[in-house]
Amino acid sequence: MKYLIIGALGFALSGCASIEGAQAQQGSNSYTLPALPYAYDALEGAIDAQTMEIHHGRHHQGYVNNLNAALAENAQLAATPLEALLANAGQLPAAIRNNGGGHYNHSLFWRLMAPVGQGGEPSAALQEAIVRDFGSMDAFKAAFNRAATGQFGSGWAWLVVADGALRITSTPNQDNPLMDVAPTQGAPLLAIDVWEHAYYLKYQNRRADYLTAWWSVVNWNEVNRLYEAAR
Ligand code: MN
Secondary structure, eight states: OHHHHHHHHHHHGGGSOOOGGGSOOTTOSOOOOOOOSSOTTTTTTTSOHHHHHHIIIIIIHHHHHHHHHHHHTOGGGTTSOHHHHHHTGGGSOHHHHHHHHHHHHHHHHHHTBOOTTOSOOOOHHHHHHHHHHHSSHHHHHHHHHHHHHHSOSSEEEEEEEETTEEEEEEEETTOOTTSTTOSSOOEEEEEEEOSGGGTHHHHTTOHHHHHHHHGGGBOHHHHHHHHHHHO
C-alpha cells in the first residue's frame, strides 16, 4: 500500500519543479552532487567565494552522502524518485527527510542564482501574478524578506505556486513545500537558504543584509521557467 501511495504522489507531483541535478543517476541508487552552474566566486558581492565553496562542497556534499547512506539502510525507498519521497516526508526516517530535503533544496538554490546582471528579469506573466497576489513587486519582496528574516533559526523561505496562486512560506531545517508536513505546500519557484552557513562568514548575524544583497543575484530566468512549468 505504501508503494501505491508513494507512486501516486510521485505522479501527482510530476508537474512540479523537477530538479534534474537532484535525481539519482539512472540505474543507480546513489545521488551525486550537481556541479555549480557558475564559479565559486561568481556571486561575489552578494555571496563570497569561500562561503560558496564550503556550502556546496561540504554542506551539500554532506547531505548527498548522508542521503545515500540512509537509503542504503532503507533499501525499499531507494528506487522512489526524490520528489515522491519528500511528498511522504511525514513517514520518512528523519535522516532521509533531512538529507533528502537538503539535497533537493540546495540543488534548486544553486540554479536560482546567477552572477549580477545575468539573471534576467521576472517575465510579464510572473510580474502580473506577483502584482495580482501581493500588490506590487516591492510588496512581494518585502513579504518574502519578512518570511526569510522571520524564520527562527535554520530554514528556508519560499515562493510557491499553490492552486494557481503565488504564496510565500518558510520551512524549518531542510523541510520544503513539497513535503506533506509543510504548512504551505506547492511548487517552488524561488527559495533562499537562511541557515547561518549560507551567510555567516560575510554577514555574521546580519541576515537582513544578506537578503538585501541576495536579490541582486536571483536568476529570474529560472524562476520564470519554473513558473511556466507550474502554473
Ligand atoms: Mn545550506
